[in-house]
Amino acid sequence: MSPRRRPNPSLAADDRAFLESYRPDDYERPSVAVDVVLLTVSEGALRTLLIRRTEQPARGAWSLPGGFVGMAESLDVAAARVLETKAGLKRIFLEQLYTFGHVKRDPRMRVISVAYYALVDEAIVRGAALASSDANRVVADVRVAWDGIVGGPVQAVGPNRSPLPLAFDHEEILATAVRRIRGKLDYTPIGFQLLPKRFTLRRLQEVHETILGRAVNKDAFRRRMLASGQLHATGTLEDEVGHRPAELYEFRERAAI
């Protein structure tokens, strides 16, 4: 049962002696899970991947993709694994969000959930396995009822405009993710993660407006983005747009796990 029986050679001798006698099973332990809020911007709406629960508890309700943390994988790796197995997505921007640990948040047993959020271009979402017509998966609209980063309730809405009930405390997790990215947007170039490699400033501005839930000033936005030094003009223009084409930009570096 012990996760690491092999003594670590870098430990001091008395550390090793201690390990021999230590009995981890003497203490009752909670389960630890990761839940991932996969966010994308599509058609001017903030959207997230939800999976319908087919088993108890909360069968039929919608939940964030998640899974239990393996004994030999770090939290980051567990979150990336969940993203790959449940959404078919690899090498996506992924950051830890918050850890939810209320005693009764899962009726089965004590489950502590380390929540992550991921940002991904909508085109990748469409191309991934989750695009297959699976009635138990949906990329739901996220309706946010508050301004700025004050926080508050959110609602997931399905393609047919019907509200989707969320299992456990997943509405709180989703709301926390929205609050976090709204706050991060003010001082980090997080919006790039939601766009393809090349994009126009107009598209980037639309992403910001969608996340923030309000219009932003076009001139100031352009100036601020270009002054940040994070953007690289490619010299090429978009095409087939029916009006004057805009220049395509790239983000200088692209974080991924």
Added chain:
Amino acid sequence: MSPRRRPNPSLAADDRAFLESYRPDDYERPSVAVDVVLLTVSEGALRTLLIRRTEQPARGAWSLPGGFVGMAESLDVAAARVLETKAGLKRIFLEQLYTFGHVKRDPRMRVISVAYYALVDEAIVRGAALASSDANRVVADVRVAWDGIVGGPVQAVGPNRSPLPLAFDHEEILATAVRRIRGKLDYTPIGFQLLPKRFTLRRLQEVHETILGRAVNKDAFRRRMLASGQLHATGTLEDEVGHRPAELYEFRERAAI
């Protein structure tokens, strides 16, 4: 062994039926701990409470106060309990920081640590039980070797100016806490938590300067603080200062767990 045997009456009938058959012990689980970075500002230095480990592993190294999460307590409650039992402090500002889950961060076994940070007035630290001359407790200086919120290494230094080696990944946790409060200071009134109920603007500015590790503009600081609406002038002045006394202010509300 199961944490909650009593059926929850609010559950649907099939949820209850599921609970009867669910066997949480089928899966191996990690241990979950909380570690608390207790920060205070004293004599122009950022300081934190450290406890010397008297048992293996890492006996003799210094560690953040911490403890395992009980099966019937939430993470917030566990952190507050640690603060009370290990530092004798109650009703202190306490917020979740980050969750550390590298597989080998603890050589004994898989331990996932949910880190919290707490901010407290130095006078309370001095009055608490931890002031008792315990050679295994120290309020150490935190030396920060980087500017702004870029992050980097930190070092804990004892009263005799000797560096204190930290156990496990506690240096990383401490550095994460410093990074977090530096960032929060830019847009939230977090500095109040490190001062007594009544304080002068000068003291508040000193706290900000200590946390940020740099001087801040006096005029702009006063204007910004007074304009924030978070401060309430008491009308009384400090006394016995040997020069013109400053007005005492209060923070409008004081968060605590």
Added chain:
DNA sequence: ATAATAGTGTCTCTCAGACACTATACC
């Protein structure tokens, strides 16, 4: 030519930084 959006130049307003000045306590 017309429509539609890309992109720029400029003015103003707000706010932070800098600095000088006055105010008020203890000695």
Added chain:
DNA sequence: GGTATAGTGTCTGAGAGACACTATTAT
């Protein structure tokens, strides 16, 4: 009065918002 800090008034520079204007492509 001397000294030290509290607190204010004002100038300046940086950056966001607003708005007008030019540029460029498809139809």
